[in-house]
Amino acid sequence: MKRRNFLSGLLGFAGAATVAKLANAQRGPATPFPSPETVKMALKQANEPAPKIEKLELPDAEWKKRLTPAQYSVLRDEGTDRPFVSPLNDEKRKGVFHCAGCDLAVYTSEMKFDSGTGWPSFFTALPGAFEKKRDFKLIYPRSEYHCARCGGHHGHVFNDGPAPTGQRWCNNGSALVFKPSA
DSSP states (O other): OHHHHHHHHHHHHHHHHHHHHHHHHHHHHHOOOOHHHHHHHHHHTSOOOOOOOOOOOOOHHHHHSSSHHHHHHHHHTTOOTTTTGGGGGGOOSSSEETTTOOOOEEGGGEEEEESSSSSSSSOOOOOOSSSEEEEOOTTSEEEEETTEEEEEEEEEESSSSOTTOOOOOEEEEGEEEEEEEO
16 A cells, blocks of 8 residues: 555545534533443344345356445445435334335344444344454554445444444445334
8 A cells, every 4th residue: 555545545444533523512411331230132133043045146247237436435445434424313213114125124223323423333233243453554553344145345343332332333324224113
């Protein structure tokens, strides 16, 4: 990687973090973490046996037809949404979040919390929904996750989330579609 690219990427990341911090200060405190009953239900869902997931492999041209440019950037090129742009940050209805690439259910609304970071965040995921790998793009190792069906990039898992898991599944809003419960 060229030093110029590295430095511009690092400055961009620092700028995004600053914007996120300022925007969060203007928005006020994060909404409270879900109730103990909601957490218990979400953990029960997360601990169910993982279903057998058949892989979906498509040529790049087909992905470009199926996805919006923002979805393609995140899911296929491992891009990142700007903070605080996704309407899913404020989604509070009951329902299920699906992969925008292949429609695989990946989270329930009970798993979501407001992390104040500017990206939809969850404290766990549905069983078998994602596969993880190590990512060194910002020099230090991070745990990156991809859809188990289509391989689409969704985000990173951090160990700064709330109890009971201590995890924050920081998901790009462009990678998700929300389907409210009837």
